[in-house]
Amino acid sequence: xxxxxxxxxxxxxxxxxDRRFCQKNLEKLxxxxxxITAEDVKLDKNIxxxxxxxxAPMCVMDIxxxxxxxxxxxxxxHGVRMPMHDHPGMHGLLKVISxxxxxxxxxxxxxxxxxxxxxxxxxxVRHRPDxxxxxxxxxxxxxxxxxxxxILCVEGPAAFLDILSPPYxxxxxxxxxxxxxxxxxxxxxxCTDVTDIIEEVQLTVVENLPDFYSSSLEYRGPPLKNHCT
Numbered sequence: 065x066x067x068x069x070x071x072x073x074x075x076x077x078x079x080x081x082d083r084r085f086c087q088k089n090l091e092k093l094x095x096x097x098x099x100i101t102a103e104d105v106k107l108d109k110n111i112x113x114x115x116x117x118x119x120a121p122m123c124v125m126d127i128x129x130x131x132x133x134x135x136x137x138x139x140x141x142h143g144v145r146m147p148m149h150d151h152p153g154m155h156g157l158l159k160v161i162s163x164x165x166x167x168x169x170x171x172x173x174x175x176x177x178x179x180x181x182x183x184x185x186x187x188x189v190r191h192r193p194d195x196x197x198x199x200x201x202x203x204x205x206x207x208x209x210x211x212x213x214x215i216l217c218v219e220g221p222a223a224f225l226d227i228l229s230p231p232y233x234x235x236x237x238x239x240x241x242x243x244x245x246x247x248x249x250x251x252x253x254x255c256t257d258v259t260d261i262i263e264e265v266q267l268t269v270v271e272n273l274p275d276f277y278s279s280s281l282e283y284r285g286p287p288l289k290n291h292c293t
Contacts, residue, residue: 124138132229164220
């Protein structure tokens with residue numbers, strides 16, 4: 065009998081390997097993701113305690129990756145903020161499985177998919193933050209909606225399962241068709257609208273993040289390699 069994470073992996077492949085995107089497949093994937101627990105991926109107290117003691121602000125467990133999807137677990141130490149970053153041309157799903165995070169998402173005001181250059185300012189809107197814990201439903205983003213986000217660990221270590229499609233695509237020098245770029249806010253204006261948008265912002269690229277880095281941890285849950293093909 066397939067494990068919960070294996071069933072999830074198969075559905076992720078079904079959802080994102082078909083170029084004719086199907087909303088029903090996405091809804092089924094979200095339903096499966098919302099049921100995933102720390103126990104399903106063998107994330108226990110010993111691992112969380114180790115993350116608290118080691119020096120890196122964040123640890124990453126790579127579970128599966130091919131040309132269509134990447135599945136990983138990110139673990140943030142208490143009080144650590146993952147800086148604002150983008151997901152160029154990508155869909156994503158995020159499900160907290162331990163601890164609590166504050167997720168702040170941003171959408172560009174223009175739908176341009178051009179490469180954002182250093183020192184260039186881009187207009188975006190900040191959505192109301194989401195406070196997520198293991199009982200919260202998964203969050204989603206698309207290539208145009210809530211594609212930028214930053215994540216603060218407010219109760220930790222906090223772990224979340226991430227599904228991205230397609231994966232980031234860079235070489236050993238960080239160059240490629242889908243790089244991960246970090247940003248900061250340089251201007252902001254509060255909104256009085258009643259929607260989930262609370263702020264209009266101007267963003268610019270951050271080229272170096274000396275205080276933020278990650279270390280790798282071995283994933284010890286059920287393997288997906290033979291179940292996502």
